[in-house]
Amino acid sequence: MTPPSGDGGTAGAVSDERIPRKLIGAIFAVGSLAFFGILTETVMTVLFPELMRELNVGTATVQWITTIYLLSVAVTMPISSYLKRRFPLKAIFVAAVVLAVVGCVIMIFGHSFPVLIVARIIQGVGSGVATPLMINIILEQSPRTKIGRLMGVGSLVITVAPAIGPTVGGAISSVLPWRAIFVLILPVMVVSLIVGLLCIEQKTPTQFAQLNPLQFLAIVLGLAGLIMALNQAGVAISEAVNGAPFAQSAGIAGASLAIGVLSLLFFGYSSRRSFSPLIRLGILRDPVVLLHLLAYAILPVVGIGFGYVITNLAQLSLGTSAFLAGALVLPGALIGAFFAPVGGVLYDRFGPTRPILSAFAVAIIGPVLLLVFSMRLTPATLAGFYFIFGLSYALGYSNIMTSALSAIPAQFTPDGNAIFNTMLQFGGAAGTTLFSTILTIAQAGAGGEGTPAFAHATAVGGAWTFAAMILICLAAFVALAFAFRIRARRR
Incomplete structure (x- = not known):
């Protein structure tokens, strides 16, 4: 039975193709490696005040802990297509594990800012290798009728890890030294290595490719x-x-x-x-792929940026503790983790159009409610309205790349994977920068932190931020609607 053809209609009866156990093990091994790599991206933002005191650096300097990591990930992902063609999957996986372990060890024992920067570069390269590898394995080895749900599982790594990072960082750092985060990650890396060596299979031969x-x-x-x-x-x-x-x-x-x-x-x-x-860019000549890419690139501005906005609004406007602020993100992130594979099941059953457009039509309701109640928010309403967005975002986001890559020949899938994952990194980086700038502008001249004027100014900045989120979500929705319309006309 063929998979959904992209028409948004019913795919017909789903065959009883079973997911091989080794494929499940391979996705677990590479996925857990990628998950913890991405998790440390947002975990570190909660630790900035502690790092500033320990390393005797200012705000403008300490943010390089995250910025250099994003740079390393971004410049590594584009070569994933070359790596996939040139080297065996197990060799790529082992390299990613080694980089992750070396980075963790340096973070544990490093006691100067330059040393930690080196560690973050190494970790970023490892994460930049692992994430596209996971997606390539899913796209290449999944049964055709199960590809949507397995891409949904892969979406857990991409969307949930950065969302729960502030919660994890706040919880661990409240009871343990910040380096304990990397100590706890090391055993997971060892388990991932063992499972990966046992389960990762090479389904297609390597080929000659030049860098x-x-x-x-x-x-x-x-x-x-x-x-x-x-x-x-x-x-x-x-x-x-x-x-x-x-x-x-x-x-x-x-x-x-x-x-x-x-x-x-x-x-x-x-x-x-x-x-x-290095990357075959010809696939972007197709407007369907290009419009999917636009939506895939700008939606993380909201999805990942939400973690920054909620934690800062909760602390600076509502006066919550750092731990509670991080915990407000958790319900939406966890329900998203559960429902991301459900979105993939809907894709497998109904095709891409209805599951994707319906999910993001509902997702927009979250920032709309936050804007309407922006000056009367409580921690409960902040978490509740984000919950609406987080659930719907998880249902639809991973299906965007699945839908786009279904429109290109299989031999170009690694190139599409590299392009989409690279743009995801840009979206995440742009979201934090955009929303932090909006809040800073709103807070200018409002007095010191902790004063009623400062709290009110932060709430106003939150309203501006939610308005920007609505515009971004609408732009993505329109791009996807046009992509599906073009696809329907072609038939």
């Missing part, structure tokens, strides 16, 4: 430049609204943006003329 050094350098400079531009633009705006000198940050942001854009233009130009490009 063009100029293309690799261009993609590194391009992605690093854009993320640096986002980061420094946020810093410059924050400095400007607080009356501090901002010329240096603005200059760095402008230069980084220019380098990033020019490098990516060169990469695209070079790829079109290369016999063995």
